[in-house]
Amino acid sequence: MGAYKDESKNGTWFCKFTYTNWKGEKINKKKRGFATKKLAQEWEQEFLNEQSGTLEMTFKEFFEVYKRDKKPRIREHTWKTKEYIVNTKILPYFGKIKMNEIKSITIIHWQNELMEKRDDKGQKYSPTYLRTIHAQLSSLLNHACKYYNLKTNAARDVGSMGEKEANEMLFWTQEEYEKFISAIKDKPQSFYAFEILYWCGLRIGELFALTKEKFDFENNIVKVDQSVQKLNGEIVITPPKTKKSIRTIVMPEFLSREIQEYLSGFYKLKDKDLIFPISKSYLHHEMDRGCKKASVKRIRVHDLRHSHVSLLIELGYSAIAIADRVGHESIDITYRYAHLFPSKQSDMAKSLMQLRDNSNKPSWDELLNDEEEIDV
Structure with missing residues (x-):
């Protein structure tokens, strides 16, 4: 050299x-x-x-290679999240280890350490967060296997820690929501923001990206094709989370009238002006205030989206129809909300029984009786 x-x-x-x-x-x-x-x-x-691309390099060095390969291909907000997790939860442990020296036992020791670690509030990391951290490590090692000839992904071999979904999915019934929305109607901006979140099932970033031109009040529809993210302290407008998220939502007529009323209160509102120039922390504060005032259980702002899905399930709509409305894959709706769908196993069995009863086919008892008569 x-x-x-x-x-x-x-x-x-x-x-x-x-x-x-x-x-x-x-x-x-x-x-x-x-x-x-x-x-x-x-x-x-x-x-x-x-x-x-030699795997004699350290994990820290390989992360720079990974960054060069992956960053241009994914959304900026997604990369920021990935980079934060790697820098704070993975690099401190693996940074100086050579890529070809990361073994299964190394992963196990790292997992055990993370599962005992506590945040600033003295709480252990949630199961879903632990799983997210592990997924970032596994994704990076998988990239090394696929493109740089790493023999095995030790993170995948060991298996994940934590859980994909939280143990309990919180949501409000319509009755609970009505109590909440009545409690915060004294602040119009809060009222209309929560109305759209609950009755349309939007993500928070999608709500923040709404402009006057997104609405067609003649047909009661709102177009969702952008999302607002905060990156490095700046507001950035990006495409939605997935291609499936780009969609047109038909609003109930009462909501369409409410939003028209809300927009009429702006002074010289331009077509491309954001109509909810507020922050996530503002909505969290308003959620706290409304829950306390209405005496309803505290849920996350994002749980209003779960509440919308659960309401549609209760009304009898299929997973495919619901997925189209909220910008999900139908298989995700089926998996995540399976416990809410009314078609339980017993209901299925009863429906199958009814089909047989209505088909005029002989029952099993009748078939047995016929056999006995023949034998005699």
């Missing part, structure tokens, strides 16, 4: 070398400003490892 003393720069060191990039081109590389020869050589080796 070429490391040289730079007399013109206060005696610091620099490295100078040639490498082949991903296009097969020979590139000359020079990096100055190292305090020692060893630091210059280490930087050169790390750089060459990243360029070649």
Whole structure:
């Protein structure tokens, strides 16, 4: 490795070398400003490892490779979440370990440590959060297996920790919601925001992205094709969570009238102006206030979406119809809300019994009696 003393720069060191990039081109590389020869050589080796994709590199070095490969392909907000989890929950443990030295026992020790760790409030991490953390590690190792010849994904071999879904899915009945919305109607902005969340099943980011031009009051519809995220302290408008999330929702007539009334209260509202320039923390505060005032159980703001789905299930709509309205895959609705659907096993059995009764086919007892008569 070429490391040289730079007399013109206060005696610091620099490295100078040639490498082949991903296009097969020979590139000359020079990096100055190292305090020692060893630091210059280490930087050169790390750089060459990243360029070649060799699994002799450390986990920290590979994360830079992963970042280069994946960041341009996913939503900025999704990447920020991934990067935060890796930097705070994974790199402190795996950062200095070489990729080809990460074994199953290493993963187990890391899992055990995380399951005992507590947050700033002294609480252990929730099962769903633990599963999310593990998924980020497994995703990164899987990328190494698929594209950089890592022999095995130790995180996948060990298995996940935590749970995919929380043990209890909270939602409000219509009666509970009506008590809540009456309690916060003194603040119009809060009232109309919660009305849309409950009666349309929008995600919070989708609510914040609504503008005047998204509404067609003649047909009582609202178009959902954007989401608002807060990145590095700035408001960013992005596409929705998935392609399925781009949808048109038909509003009940009373809600259409309410939103028209709400928009009429703005002064010179432009078509592209956001109509809910509020924050998540504001909605959380209003949820606290309304629940306390109405004496209803506290649920998350996102649980209003669950409440909307549960209401549609109670009204008898299919998983496919509900999925189209809320921007989910029907299989997700079926899995997550299966316990709420009215078609229980006993109901199915009764329906099958009714089919047989109505078919005029002989019963089993009748068939037995016929056999006895023949035998005699």
